[in-house]
Amino acid sequence: MSLRIALLGLLTAAGPSSGYDLAKSFESSLNYVWQASHSQIYPELVKMASDGLVTADAEGARGRKTYTITPEGADQLRAWLREQAPSLTVRSESALQAFLLPVLAPQDAVAVLERLRERYVKKLEALEALCADSSAGERFGRYALDHGIRHVRATVAWADDTIADLRARG
Amino acid sequence: MSLRIALLGLLTAAGPSSGYDLAKSFESSLNYVWQASHSQIYPELVKMASDGLVTADAEGARGRKTYTITPEGADQLRAWLREQAPSLTVRSESALQAFLLPVLAPQDAVAVLERLRERYVKKLEALEALCADSSAGERFGRYALDHGIRHVRATVAWADDTIADLRARG
DNA sequence: AGCCTCATGTAAAATGTTACATGATTGG
């Protein structure tokens, strides 16, 4: 369901798009919260078309198919948002590493954390650049971007404090 | 791989455990960052035993099997932690909702967010209670719990600010 | 001509979820 919803959302935000476009949108805008590759997206769009949630254009150059959200698709998206209480759980490999850190000797744990922290700082810079780019009017994706930035900042702060704690222990 | 690593970590943290115990550990301690149910855990433990990462006791009461991590298992866990740069992406249904919020009329979006905020506040209270419970010495899970608390706090703050923003727009 | 990006798809494998199925032990 989530994939379908995400695609409907992207089609609303960006207007008519091809599967290829949508795959790129996933990479750029949605990547921090959800992932999907073209091999998942193409078949899903076909199913969504047969369910009447989107319509496909005749093919353009290079076999390009442009999908447009239908009123039923828009209804279904809004209904899902209003009615579906989302799961609060998260799947995060880096947080899993964080959990397991104490199995390492403190100095090894510090090394792992410093590497992780560095990568998060880069991610934060990338997100902040995106935020600066987006003109003030662009509401779409803005809330999620803000959400992402706060999370990454929280992670960097956590890494700092955890590194300090590990160092204090030796 | 992540499931296997998580199980090795839990076996290190909690000592010899049954699949049932491990499933409960997932629910209580690891739930915020990773999920797995008994139907995934039992077969995985069998595979891990055949790969020499854990050993199984003879059965106890009610068919209970206690698994113990082997030195090879511990090595593999530490090697993974030291060498594997984890993916920084996250899969979060609630963050996906956050992203899609602008498709709703502002007052509907506010209602959705308020409901979400309430659930996160409850989650925060539960995590903070856990944190207070855990005696100061207990390092295991502490870093991850701290990580989780910071993330949930960041989410609540984000919800507050986003609600305010949506209200300001009408 | 050759390389890169665009563009679509399918297949196989791995992973994760939900449902079904069974039975022992403990506590009230």
Next chain:
DNA sequence: CCAATCATGTAACATTTTACATGAGGCT
């Protein structure tokens, strides 16, 4: 004795990832 919890497993299904496969169009 009954209900809850302990305890294990399998099967079916859904989802996700990785790999394979193909070809058009643009640029140098």
